[in-house]
Each structure stands twice: as structure tokens, then as C-alpha cells.
Amino acid sequence: MRTVSxxxxxSAPLHRVVVLNDPGRVKSIVSREYPSxxxxxxxxxYGDACLNPDGVLWLTTGLDHFIAFDDKTGRLVCEAGxxxxxIQRLVIPRGWILPVTPGTQLVTVGGAxxxxxxxxxxxxxxxxxDHVQRIKLxxxxxxxxxxxxHTQPDWFAATVGGLGLTGIIVEAEIQLRRVASxxxxxxxxxxxxxxxxxxxxxxxxxxxxxxVSWIDCxxxxxxxxxxxxxxFSDSEQRPEPKKRQLVMPFVPPISLVNSLSLRPFNAAYYNxxxxxxxxxxxxxxxxxxxxxxxxxxxxMYGPKGFFQYQSVVPREAGQDAxxxxxxxxxxxxxxSFLAVLKTxxxxxxxxxxxxxxxxxxxxxxxxxxxxxxxxxxxRMDAIVREAGGRIYPAKDARMPRDLFEAxxxxxxxxxxxxxxxxxxxxxxxxxxx
Amino acid sequence: xxxxxxxxxxxxxxxxxxHCVRLWAQDQPVDLTLIGRDADRIKRVAADIGARSPEADIxxxxxxxLDTAAIQTAVDEIAKQQAVDIVLIAHGSLPEQDACQNDxxxxxxxxxxxxxxxxxxxxxxxxHMAKADSGTLxxxxxVAGDRGRKSNYVYGSAKGLVTRYAQGLQHRFAGTGVKxxxxxxxxxxxPMTAHLKAQGAKLASVEAIAKNIVDGVKRGQPVVYxxxxxxxxxxxxxxxPNFIFHKLNI
Ligand SMILES: Cc1cc2nc3c(=O)[nH]c(=O)nc-3n(C[C@H](O)[C@H](O)[C@H](O)COP(=O)(O)OP(=O)(O)OC[C@H]3O[C@@H](n4cnc5c(N)ncnc54)[C@H](O)[C@@H]3O)c2cc1C
Numbered sequence: 001m002r003t004v005s006x007x008x009x010x011s012a013p014l015h016r017v018v019v020l021n022d023p024g025r026v027k028s029i030v031s032r033e034y035p036s037x038x039x040x041x042x043x044x045x046y047g048d049a050c051l052n053p054d055g056v057l058w059l060t061t062g063l064d065h066f067i068a069f070d071d072k073t074g075r076l077v078c079e080a081g082x083x084x085x086x087i088q089r090l091v092i093p094r095g096w097i098l099p100v101t102p103g104t105q106l107v108t109v110g111g112a113x114x115x116x117x118x119x120x121x122x123x124x125x126x127x128x129x130d131h132v133q134r135i136k137l138x139x140x141x142x143x144x145x146x147x148x149x150h151t152q153p154d155w156f157a158a159t160v161g162g163l164g165l166t167g168i169i170v171e172a173e174i175q176l177r178r179v180a181s182x183x184x185x186x187x188x189x190x191x192x193x194x195x196x197x198x199x200x201x202x203x204x205x206x207x208x209x210x211x212v213s214w215i216d217c218x219x220x221x222x223x224x225x226x227x228x229x230x231x232f233s234d235s236e237q238r239p240e241p242k243k244r245q246l247v248m249p250f251v252p253p254i255s256l257v258n259s260l261s262l263r264p265f266n267a268a269y270y271n272x273x274x275x276x277x278x279x280x281x282x283x284x285x286x287x288x289x290x291x292x293x294x295x296x297x298x299x300m301y302g303p304k305g306f307f308q309y310q311s312v313v314p315r316e317a318g319q320d321a322x323x324x325x326x327x328x329x330x331x332x333x334x335x336s337f338l339a340v341l342k343t344x345x346x347x348x349x350x351x352x353x354x355x356x357x358x359x360x361x362x363x364x365x366x367x368x369x370x371x372x373x374x375x376x377x378x379r380m381d382a383i384v385r386e387a388g389g390r391i392y393p394a395k396d397a398r399m400p401r402d403l404f405e406a407x408x409x410x411x412x413x414x415x416x417x418x419x420x421x422x423x424x425x426x427x428x429x430x431x432x433x
Numbered sequence: 434x435x436x437x438x439x440x441x442x443x444x445x446x447x448x449x450x451x452h453c454v455r456l457w458a459q460d461q462p463v464d465l466t467l468i469g470r471d472a473d474r475i476k477r478v479a480a481d482i483g484a485r486s487p488e489a490d491i492x493x494x495x496x497x498x499l500d501t502a503a504i505q506t507a508v509d510e511i512a513k514q515q516a517v518d519i520v521l522i523a524h525g526s527l528p529e530q531d532a533c534q535n536d537x538x539x540x541x542x543x544x545x546x547x548x549x550x551x552x553x554x555x556x557x558x559x560x561h562m563a564k565a566d567s568g569t570l571x572x573x574x575x576v577a578g579d580r581g582r583k584s585n586y587v588y589g590s591a592k593g594l595v596t597r598y599a600q601g602l603q604h605r606f607a608g609t610g611v612k613x614x615x616x617x618x619x620x621x622x623x624p625m626t627a628h629l630k631a632q633g634a635k636l637a638s639v640e641a642i643a644k645n646i647v648d649g650v651k652r653g654q655p656v657v658y659x660x661x662x663x664x665x666x667x668x669x670x671x672x673x674p675n676f677i678f679h680k681l682n683i
Contacts, residue, residue: 021448024473065477066484078484090485 004057007298008046009305010368010397013053013425021062023079023170030058030168031142036421039164041081041108045115046308047397048425049163055423058168060110067171071096074176075133080110080169085292087174092284096176097232099131103340105289110169115394116161116354119288120210120230123345125177127356129160130349136171140421148173149350158417161351163393165427166417183236184210186282189227190274194323200227201343207231210287214273214338216266217329217364225341226273230287241283247295255302255367262335269338301367307397309377310363312344313389318360321387325362325380332376336364352410355392363395374398393426404430437464437490439517443554444524445493446474449573449618452643453521454478458486466492466511470524498524498550505557512561516568519650520558522551523573525591533587540587548591552598559602559611566610571650572599573616576658579667582683603655612653618642619663 003012018034020026030037037056044050051057063081070076074096076087085105087098102117111117116129125131134148137159145167147155159166191197197213204211208229215225291297298306313321322341329335340363344356366373381403384391390407391399405411415431423433440457442450445467457463465482469475472495479491494511496503511517528543555570562568577585578592599615606613622636642659649657658664673681 022474023477065481067480069484071487076484 004040004043004051005305006046006048006050007044008307008368008397009298009301010047010307011051011053011305013051015052015055015057017057017059019059019062020081020168023063023065026058026063026168026170027138027142027144030138030140030421034058035140036423038422038424039080039110039114039168041111041114042083042106044104044107044111046306046395047393048429049115049393049396050111051425052423053425060108060168063110063170066090074178075173076176077134077171077173078109079171080113081108083108084112088284091176092179092182095178095180097179097284098174099125099177100128101288102128103289104292105285106292109172109174110164113160113169113172114162114164116349116351116356117394118344118356120212120342122347122356123205123211123343124209126345126347127161127349127351127354129351129354131175131177132156132160132172133175134171134173135159135169137167138170139167139419141419155417157350157352158414159351161349161354162414162417163353163426164424165419165422167419167422179232180234181232181236182240182284183233183238184230184282184284184287185233185236185279186228186230186287187279188273188277189229190224190270190277191227192224194223194319194326197223197225197227197341198319198343204229205343205345211342213341214269215326215341215362216270217326217339218263218266218335219270223323223326224270226270226277230282232284233281236281238281241286243285243293245293245295248297248299251299252302255304255306256300257306257337257365257367259333262337266338301365304368304370306368307366307373307377308363308395309366309380310361310392310395311380311384311389312355312357312359312361312392313384313387314357314359315343315346317387317389318343321383321389322360322362324383328376328379328383329364332372332379334366334369334373334376336366339364352414353393353408355390355394357390359389361392363392393430396426399430401430437462437488438519439464439466439515440519440521441466441468441511441517441558443468443520443522443551444498444573445469445478446471447523447525447573448639449621449642449646450521450523451478451481452639453523453646454482455485456643456647457519458482458489462486462488464490464492466494468494468496468507470496470498498554499545501553504553508554508557508561512558516565517558517561518567519569519571520554520562521571521573522554523571524550525573525575527585528588530583530585530587543587544591546591547588548594551595555598555602559605562611563606563609568610569612569614569650569653570602571614571616571646573618573646574599576617576619576663576667578617580671580678584683614650614654614657616646616649616657616659617663617667618659619666 001014004015005012034056038052040057060081063079065079067077071094100119112128116127118127137145210230213227346358446469475493525547533540574595575592577589578596602613637660645659
């Protein structure tokens with residue numbers, strides 16, 4: 001047994017870790033040798049979706065082989081432990097790209113499917129699951145299920161966004177999209193309040209594939225922020241930038257994110273970026289994954305770890321709900337480095353339990369200050385509940401069960417597809433088993 | 434006939450070997466022959482390299498690694514087509530020391546697969562390389578071969594055999610066009626499991642080890658410690674006097 005933490009480092013429960021590195025052996029391991037457990041990819045979920053305290057974790061990162069890539073059609077078949085980074089580095093030089101990626105590329109294909117992750121281009125291309133053509137799933141009773149949007153679509157809808165609870169994904173087929181170069185034409189636009197943000201977001205949906213904004217939640221004067229948008233450039237051919245990686249070398253005894261550091265940091269970041277506002281050509285890795293070169297940055301929150309709070313609320317209520325949440329945060333004096341605010345497009349997700357839905361999503365990190373932080377979350381929950389929104393399980397470690405049930409109306413339907421041999425900290429907390 | 438670099442991997446499903454192949458194949462078009470014990474597992478490696486490098490020519494061969502006649506035939510067949518540029522002999526398996534101490538059959542198998550088998554392959558390829566007066570033969574040994582320790586001396590003695598053998602081969606080929614590289618990896622992590630490790634010593638990643646090997650081969654270095662810090666560590670361990678060494682629980 002050894003301790004395993006998720007990205008938020010809130011706890012370090014014991015697990016028996018079983019490495020899966022041969023797809024030919026997965027069935028026998030999960031159905032006979034270690035017949036109950038949970039798949040675990042890169043552990044980039046913040047809370048307990050990827051943990052199974054006191055139980056088995058089937059570690060999937062050894063399933064890291066490509067199976068086929070057709071560069072005429074952009075069809076990629078690979079094992080579920082392949083990292084999105086390795087896909088990008090393989091296919092971008094050959095004219096293709098993953099249509100959707102989250103804010104870090106250090107996640108596995110299996111993890112990206114199980115959380116049906118979204119990126120900055122939701123309004124155009126939806127979430128990760130929209131581009132998956134086929135999944136090979138192994139259940140703990142030994143059954144093998146091949147599913148996709150057109151074959152066994154019910155299994156597919158349960159597994160995309162299914163939090164790893166329907167079986168072990170061993171293989172997936174993904175439709176990539178064309179891209180001419182690894183460079184993006186981008187614009188950064190400072191804004192002074194939420195109205196301006198919504199104007200920019202709405203006004204950018206048609207012409208810009210990628211949109212996101214950083215919002216300063218501690219300055220107190222309005223809700224200033226920086227709106228960023230980008231499109232892949234056809235014409236740009238430049239030398240690849242040098243890759244530099246830094247590692248957060250140790251866990252400081254107290255969180256480095258505190259009331260002393262927060263305001264000056266946010267102000268400095270805002271002013272730095274503001275001074276660089278305007279157009280720029282940016283490499284895809286620094287545009288999509290700005291944090292990936294600072295390895296283990298999650299340590300800076302100190303030994304007690306941190307929470308992320310990510311909600312999505314329907315568009316009609318979105319403006320008021322966002323304003324109210326930012327108000328609660330400012331009032332509490334808790335806060336977070338720059339928060340991320342973005343609109344989701346008007347489209348239904350493929351997965352029964354997928355997080356994205358039409359509306360506006362706000363995501364912030366909070367150092368763990370126990371009761372104080374949880375109290376703030378209760379006030380934010382009330383706003384999300386009132387607005388008819390939901391919270392992202394991939395980022396969650398504490399949402400109340402009633403809010404989960406209200407936010408995910410297809411939960412009941414989903415439960416029929418659960419694999420009885422699989423459970424997680426999250427499933428025990430929110431689904432009772 | 435083609436002018437791609439010709440590379441043969443024995444034990445192609447070993448994680449270290451696979452990552453070396455990924456690096457070689459991404460640098461230039463290669464003509465690869467992958468030799469392994471399990472047909473399905475070699476095919477998996479071949480498909481992966483094929484997806485990564487569409488220009489690569491890939492051949493797979495399945496073999497019993499202790500069957501001398503089969504090894505001879507397979508190597509002759511591979512070498513007769515065209516001179517081989519690099520042969521990487523990477524197979525092996527880490528036995529439980531305990532099992533080896535309690536079961537002579539387990540002990541024998543550990544010695545054969547980690548010691549004898551690599552030598553048979555090396556010897557078979559060496560003959561062809563000598564004739565062609567070219568090629569680099571890379572043998573994967575281990576730091577465990579540098580000094581016998583109670584925690585894994587059966588494995589260590591098999592790797593010690595590989596070490597002595599590589600020395601002899603280097604002596605034989607000194608001043609010729611044939612190079613012999615002995616690689617000694619330290620304990621290696623499976624890819625990307627670092628976040629699972631409890632605080633404490635971090636093991637080297639397979640990617641890093643593979644990079645050390647590929648660079649060492651390019652330079653034709655006779656002994657490659659991977660990562661390089663193991664050269665110093667093993668120097669110290671080898672020279673510890675017994676009265677200290679015997680107190681260590683290693
Ligand atoms: C810096 C950072 C930025 C992020 N940005 C975004 C973002 O922009 N958008 C977004 O949507 N998310 C984002 N995330 C969250 C992250 O994308 C998801 O948590 C992702 O699912 C993590 O993948 P993983 O491989 O680490 O999976 P894990 O966290 O290890 O597991 C996630 C879930 O997938 C399941 N799972 C993993 N592998 C398999 C498998 N083979 N078969 C079945 N189930 C499996 C697990 O059981 C678990 O339920 C971000 C995370 C970080 C750290």
C-alpha cells in the first residue's frame with residue numbers, strides 16, 4: 001500500500017497501486033487478480049474522482065502505445081494511458097491536432113474521456129467526447145464493450161464523462177482536426193467589468209475559435225480582467241521555441257498563496273499582461289498549457305493542499321450569478337490567483353454526466369483553510385443552486401449530494417451502467433457506493 | 434537494399450529498449466528489426482513505432498531466447514541482408530532474490546535469461562560485425578553487476594557476466610570499426626509514476642535513461658551509466674571496505 005494524492009493534495013490516502021502496462025493482461029487483472037478498484041491516469045483531477053482510498057488503483061500510464069495513425073484522415077487509435085502531450089507532439093508536425101484539450105496536456109486519453117474535458121473552444125467544438133469515435137471498455141466481470149456514437153451509443157454516453165465508473169477504457173479512437181501550423185494568432189484585451197466581459201465573449205464566438213479570460217477576483221474595483229482569444233495561423237512558420245521546465249522543488253510549510261501575496265500578485269499579473277495587450281503570435285504549448293512548464297506548482301499551496309471550485313450556470317442567470325459569486329469571494333477575503341471565466345457554447349454534451357452545458361463557467365483555486373474555505377463554498381453553492389447550475393466533479397472534493405443530484409439530472413439513468421466492481425472516493429461520497 | 438539506418442533490437446518489449454527505439458526513429462528514417470519472446474507484445478511495439486514514424490521499415494521476429502540454434506539462424510538471416518548499424522541487446526527480467534535463494538530452477542532461469550542469453554545474441558552478431566568491420570553492439574547490463582549485494586546478487590552476477598563479456602569484446606574489437614557499448618542503468622521508474630511515489634528518492638524515468646543510452650551510443654562511449662550519477666555511486670560502493678559494506682542493508 002502507498003499513499004496517493006490527487007492534484008489538489010488535500011489528502012494522501014493509502015492505495016494498492018496496480019500497474020497496467022500490457023493491454024493483453026488488463027482483462028485478467030481487473031476481473032480476476034484485482035477485481036475491484038478504480039482506473040487512475042495522471043491524477044490531474046483535483047479532488048477524489050481519481051482516488052479510491054484503502055482500495056486498488058489500476059494505474060493506466062503504462063498503456064502508452066499508439067495503435068494506428070492515418071495522416072490522410074486524421075484518425076488516431078491509441079491506448080488509454082497515452083498523454084495528450086504525446087499526441088500533440090506526434091500529430092501537429094503532420095498537420096493535425098487534438099480538437100479539444102484541457103488547460104494541461106499532462107493528462108491521459110482515458111482521463112480526458114472519463115471527465116469529458118473541455119477547452120477554450122467549447123463554443124465551436126464541444127468537449128473531448130465529441131471527437132471520440134470508439135471506446136474499448138473492459139468491465140470487471142470480464143465483458144468487453146466496444147462503443148461509440150453509433151455503436152452501443154448508450155454505453156458510449158455513459159462512459160464519456162462517466163468518471164471511470166462504467167469500466168476501464170483500454171483503447172480509444174479519436175478524430176483529429178486539421179491544423180496548418182503550431183502557431184496561433186492571438187489577442188489580449190483588458191476589460192473593466194462583467195458587462196464588458198460578456199460583450200467580448202459574445203462578440204468573439206463567431207470569429208475566434210479559442211476564447212478565455214482571466215479575472216482578478218481580489219482587486220475589489222469592478223471585476224477587471226483580461227480577455228484572450230486565438231485562432232490557428234495558416235501562414236506562420238517559425239522555429240520551435242526552446243522548452244524550459246522549472247520544478248516547484250518542495251512543499252513550503254505554509255501556503256505561499258495568502259492574503260499577503262494575492263493582491264500584489266494579481267495586480268502585477270494584470271498590469272504585466274495589460275502592458276502586453278494587443279495581438280501576438282503564440283506557440284500552441286504556451287497558449288493552451290501555460291502552467292505545464294512549472295512542474296508540481298500545486299505544491300505552492302503548502303501541506304494542506306487546495307481546492308478548485310468550478311461551476312457552470314445557465315446563460316440567462318449567468319451574469320448575476322457570476323457577479324454574486326465574485327462578490328462572495330471578495331467579501332470573504334479568501335481568494336485565488338487569477339480566476340478563469342469563460343462561456344460555454346449552446347450545445348448539449350454527449351455524456352450523461354458531462355460537465356459542460358450552455359452557460360458561463362467560473363473556476364478558481366483556494367488554499368485549504370478548512371472550515372473557513374468550506375463556509376465560503378456553501379455560500380457559492382447556494383448561488384449555483386439558485387441559478388440552476390452545476391459543479392465540475394473533476395475539480396470537486398466537497399460538494400453536497402443534493403447539489404450534485406440537482407446539477408446532474410441524468411444521474412439516475414447513468415447509475416444503470418455502473419460497473420459494480422468500480423468505486424471512487426467521489427462515487428462513495430456522492431452516489432453512496 | 435536501402436540507406437536507412439539499420440537497427441536490431443533484442444528484447445524489443447523492454448521499456449528501456451522501446452524508448453531508445455522511439456528516439457532513434459524520431460531522429461531519422463530507420464530500418465528496424467524487433468526481436469522478442471511474445472508475438473503480441475512485439476506487434477504492439479511495432480504498431481506504436483509505425484504510428485510515430487511512418488517512414489520506418491519495421492520487421493518483427495519472435496524467438497525462444499535460450500534456443501542457440503534458433504538464435505544463430507535468426508541472426509544470420511538478419512545480418513546476411515545488409516550490414517547492421519546498431520544492435521541493442523536489452524532483454525532481461527528482474528527476479529526475486531528470495532525466490533532464487535529458495536528454488537534452484539528460478540535461480541537458473543534468472544542466470545540464463547539475464548546472463549547467458551544476451552551473450553549468445555552478442556556473439557552471433559559480433560561475428561557478422563567483425564566481417565563487415567562496422568556496427569555498434571549495445572549491451573544493457575546493470576549497476577547491479579558492479580558489486581554483489583545481498584538484495585539481488587543472483588541478478589547481479591548475471592549482469593556481472595555481461596560486464597566482463599563486454600570488456601572482452603571491447604578488447605577484441607579495439608582498433609577496428611566495431612564498437613561495443615555497455616550500458617548500466619540504475620533503478621528505473623516506469624513512465625510517469627513519479628506522482629505516485631511517496632516523498633523520497635526519485636527514480637529515473639525510462640525516457641531519461643533512453644536519452645542517456647542514445648547519446649552514449651552516438652558518442653561510442655564504452656560504458657554508459659544511466660543516469661550518469663551512478664558512475665560515482667557505484668565507484669564508491671565498489672570501493673567500500675568490507676567492514677563497512679557488510680553493515681549496509683543494500
Ligand atoms: C493545470 C490543470 C488544468 C486543467 N484544465 C482543465 C480544463 O481546462 N478543462 C477540463 O475539463 N479539465 C481541466 N483540468 C482537469 C483535467 O483535465 C481532468 O481532471 C482530467 O480528467 C485528468 O486526467 P488524468 O489522466 O489525470 O485522469 P485522473 O485524474 O487520474 O482520472 C480522472 C478520472 O478518469 C478516470 N480514468 C482515468 N483513466 C481511465 C481509464 N483508462 N478508464 C476509465 N476511467 C479512467 C478516473 O477513474 C477518474 O475518474 C485541468 C487540470 C489541471 C491540473
